Amino acid sequence: MTHRSRKQQLFLCFIALLAVTLRQSYAATDAPPTAAPPTPPTRPERGNYSVTNGNGTTCLMARMGLQINISVSSAALNKTVWKVQNLQPNLTRSSGSCDLESATLQLTDVPNKTNLTLVFSMNATTNKFHLSAVSLSAIWPDVKRPIAESNGSLDYLRGTAGRSYMCREEQTLAVTVNFSLNTFQLQVQPFNLTGAEFGTAEECQLDEDDMLIPIIVGAALAGLVLVVLVAYLIGRKRSHAGYQTI
Ligand SMILES: *[C@@H]1O[C@H](CO)[C@@H](O)[C@H](O)[C@H]1NC(C)=O
Ligand SMILES: *[C@@H]1O[C@H](CO)[C@@H](O)[C@H](O)[C@H]1NC(C)=O
Ligand SMILES: *[C@@H]1O[C@H](CO)[C@@H](O)[C@H](O)[C@H]1NC(C)=O
Ligand SMILES: *[C@@H]1O[C@H](CO)[C@@H](O)[C@H](O)[C@H]1NC(C)=O
Numbered sequence: 001m002t003h004r005s006r007k008q009q010l011f012l013c014f015i016a017l018l019a020v021t022l023r024q025s026y027a028a029t030d031a032p033p034t035a036a037p038p039t040p041p042t043r044p045e046r047g048n049y050s051v052t053n054g055n056g057t058t059c060l061m062a063r064m065g066l067q068i069n070i071s072v073s074s075a076a077l078n079k080t081v082w083k084v085q086n087l088q089p090n091l092t093r094s095s096g097s098c099d100l101e102s103a104t105l106q107l108t109d110v111p112n113k114t115n116l117t118l119v120f121s122m123n124a125t126t127n128k129f130h131l132s133a134v135s136l137s138a139i140w141p142d143v144k145r146p147i148a149e150s151n152g153s154l155d156y157l158r159g160t161a162g163r164s165y166m167c168r169e170e171q172t173l174a175v176t177v178n179f180s181l182n183t184f185q186l187q188v189q190p191f192n193l194t195g196a197e198f199g200t201a202e203e204c205q206l207d208e209d210d211m212l213i214p215i216i217v218g219a220a221l222a223g224l225v226l227v228v229l230v231a232y233l234i235g236r237k238r239s240h241a242g243y244q245t246i
């Protein structure tokens with residue numbers, strides 16, 4: 001009896017294995033012929049961009065990776081698509097100008113086909129700055145029409161005079177319905193630079209949230225260690241006391 005049932009079990013096991021194998025091979029052959037999967041956009045390289053004043057002093061500094069995300073009319077596909085384009089630091093020139101209440105960073109690619117302009121404004125009464133305008137003009141070979149997107153009433157990257165704004169996490173800055181800018185590992189100071197050095201960094205909320213998790217985990221672990229330690233010490237004291245009384 002037991003011998004037969006063990007044999008049966010073995011047989012059932014074999015059948016099950018076979019079924020699984022067949023199912024997998026069927027699934028593999030059933031799958032539609034996969035077109036090349038859309039390649040996910042790569043992370044843009046981080047660039048050092050700066051603006052120098054008329055007298056040669058650096059008045060704006062930015063370190064960041066930039067990615068343009070824009071809805072364009074593709075010539076090859078004959079339809080509107082979202083195009084993701086990284087700025088390549090070694091193929092990008094930076095220029096611009098600074099005055100007391102506004103600072104402009106213009107980033108141009110080497111063949112002069114892409115011009116991205118960021119304007120920062122300083123509010124002299126509050127001593128706070130922010131990114132107030134972004135514009136993009138570009139002529140790309142695979143895009144039907146010249147690109148021209150801009151928004152002059154933005155309020156991003158808010159910081160304090162004399163300090164830099166920092167955001168390690170990826171941030172998406174929506175400029176228009178058809179154009180947004182993704183920033184990576186950003187640090188920028190558009191005003192009150194002393195030498196070519198960033199002032200104290202003010203971190204964005206995303207980074208602070210990110211930092212909160214390890215802090216909470218660390219605190220929980222420390223608490224656990226403390227509880228174990230206290231329990232151990234109490235236990236030791238008790239057993240010690242017990243030993244003495246005997
Ligand atoms: C950018 O600047 C930082 C700090 O000044 C420096 O360490 C780094 O090597 C620079 N990177 C490039 C690509 O110039
Ligand atoms: C350069 O010009 C800025 C204002 O345009 C001024 O604040 C700064 O002191 C000048 N620096 C030198 C070295 O002249
Ligand atoms: C680009 O923007 C579109 C529309 O907002 C969005 O669906 C897409 O995920 C964005 N792509 C990237 C890489 O940010
Ligand atoms: C592009 O698409 C439009 C309508 O979507 C169509 O009228 C036109 O013929 C297409 N052109 C090409 C070259 O396929």
Ligand SMILES: *[C@@H]1O[C@H](CO)[C@@H](O)[C@H](O)[C@H]1NC(C)=O
Binds near residue numbers: 090
């Ligand atoms: C720019 O950088 C990329 C990636 O690091 C590299 O492949 C390319 O050769 C560089 N181009 C120039 C002109 O330095």
Ligand SMILES: *[C@@H]1O[C@H](CO)[C@@H](O)[C@H](O)[C@H]1NC(C)=O
Binds near residue numbers: 110
């Ligand atoms: C790009 O523009 C700059 C400044 O206007 C100019 O000096 C440079 O020669 C231009 N380069 C090309 C490839 O047109």
Ligand SMILES: *[C@@H]1O[C@H](CO)[C@@H](O)[C@H](O)[C@H]1NC(C)=O
Binds near residue numbers: 123124125126
């Ligand atoms: C500066 O900020 C204050 C308070 O937010 C605001 O009332 C004022 O309009 C701002 N000034 C400028 C020039 O934007």
Ligand SMILES: *[C@@H]1O[C@H](CO)[C@@H](O)[C@H](O)[C@H]1NC(C)=O
Binds near residue numbers: 108113114115137
């Ligand atoms: C970008 O700016 C340069 C210099 O200002 C100009 O010569 C070029 O035509 C611009 N390119 C586009 C696509 O707007």
Ligand SMILES: *[C@@H]1O[C@H](CO)[C@@H](O)[C@H](O)[C@H]1NC(C)=O
Binds near residue numbers: 100161162191192
């Ligand atoms: C920033 O620079 C402006 C103009 O040079 C000056 O008036 C202001 O006091 C400076 N603020 C700080 C915090 O350094």
Ligand SMILES: *[C@@H]1O[C@H](CO)[C@@H](O)[C@H](O)[C@H]1NC(C)=O
Binds near residue numbers: 151177
């Ligand atoms: C410019 O940005 C503001 C704030 O994000 C938005 O309310 C407004 O619709 C934008 N304007 C355009 C033309 O996209």
Ligand SMILES: *[C@@H]1O[C@H](CO)[C@@H](O)[C@H](O)[C@H]1NC(C)=O
Binds near residue numbers: 071073080176
């Ligand atoms: C955004 O792109 C779509 C598709 O190309 C276009 O129909 C629409 O007019 C654009 N919107 C703006 C505000 O440019």
